[in-house]
Amino acid sequence: MAWNYGMSKIFGIQRTKEIQTRIHFHKKIDLSCPRKLNEKILWTEYNTDGKMRSLLTDKYEVRKFVEQKGYKDTLVPLLGVYDKAEEVSFDGLPKKFVLKATHGCDMNYICVDKNKLDKKEQRRLKKMMHFWLSFHIAYLSLEMHYRDIRRRIICEEYIEAEGGLPDYKFHCSNGKVRFILVCNQKGAKRYKNVFDRDWKELDVVEGTEVDKNPVKRPDKLEEMICMAEKLGEGIPFVRVDLYLADEKIYFGEMTFTPATGVLSHFKDAFLEEEGKYCVTEKE
Incomplete structure (x- = not known):
């Protein structure tokens, strides 16, 4: 943390992030000319007002926003x-x-x-x-x-469900769900599978465990997509996390820089393609 703080004072936060990403994730990002989804997420982080991101990332304050959007019943008590x-x-x-x-x-x-x-x-x-x-x-x-x-x-x-509680992470660009990351904990292993909005599995992750067994399509997928898009309305990019326990949808959180904004577990070609659908203030 001290290293990042010192580097940011010398090179600026944006350039320090590029350097940090190359060192820690062995990935190259260009925030001066963002094209890939991760580049656009990070460009937005460093070049636009972050007040709304701060408010909606706050796990307490975001509850008011979810309620205002009409989803009070999805809040965990x-x-x-x-x-x-x-x-x-x-x-x-x-x-x-x-x-x-x-x-x-x-x-x-x-x-x-x-x-x-x-x-x-x-x-x-x-x-x-x-x-x-x-x-x-x-x-x-x-x-x-x-x-x-x-x-x-x-x-x-504490919310629980028979058979476990998968974490459905809806990645939204400009208010539209583009893809869904499903995180499943089975024993000591955490699996990550990615699907499009029609529940077609996508081969787009790397460096992580993928569950080879079929991942069940959630019964309320359409309702969850609708909710994620309503919460993400007017936002260049946000990830909306939802759960489904005994046929009831629960809100998890809203995240604006998932995986520190680098999205290192996604293949570069996929990030390049998804970047086309995330429109920033720079464009």
């Missing part, structure tokens, strides 16, 4: 919102719950049995939440819209 780790009272929480930081990714804690949360585990969890609240993701991955998100913890009900 909220159990609490906290500014400090000390405010979280485990005694008042149900047997199963999920804790999340509002200002970044991979800062989640899933509890499936509160009875196993002894005093030692509670202290460890409080320490983890302290770290979350002290952590600033913006300069770690050069996703600068995270810089202005208020750092908080939210607690939600």
Whole structure:
């Protein structure tokens, strides 16, 4: 993080991102003349007002936006919102719950049995939440819209479904779903399969596990596409994450720079093609 901050002060954030992408992902991106989808995502990040991206990335504030769009019933029930780790009272929480930081990714804690949360585990969890609240993701991955998100913890009900809970990630360009990334956790492995909006599987990912078994088309695919497009209306690019549990759609999050904006698990030819459908303010 300190390296990125120092480099950005010398070369600027945009050029530092190009250098970082070449070093860490062995990929070349050109943000001065963006053509590929990842280039257009990152150009938008560094050259347009990020207030709306900050607001809708915030896992608490985005709930108001989803409600305004008419999808209040898809929100996972909220159990609490906290500014400090000390405010979280485990005694008042149900047997199963999920804790999340509002200002970044991979800062989640899933509890499936509160009875196993002894005093030692509670202290460890409080320490983890302290770290979350002290952590600033913006300069770690050069996703600068995270810089202005208020750092908080939210607690939600634990949602589960028989057979697992796939994560359906709808990638929207200018308000239209272009493709769907399905993430499935099976044991220790996380599989990633990509489909078009008609549920035709696309051979477009690399460097990740693809589930060779057929991935079931969600029964409410059309409704999920409609919801993702309504939430993504008027936005050059956004990824809308949804879940389907017992035939009920749940909202997950909105992400404007998925995979730090580099989208390294997608093939370059696919990113080149998808870039044609993402129209930025530069064009």
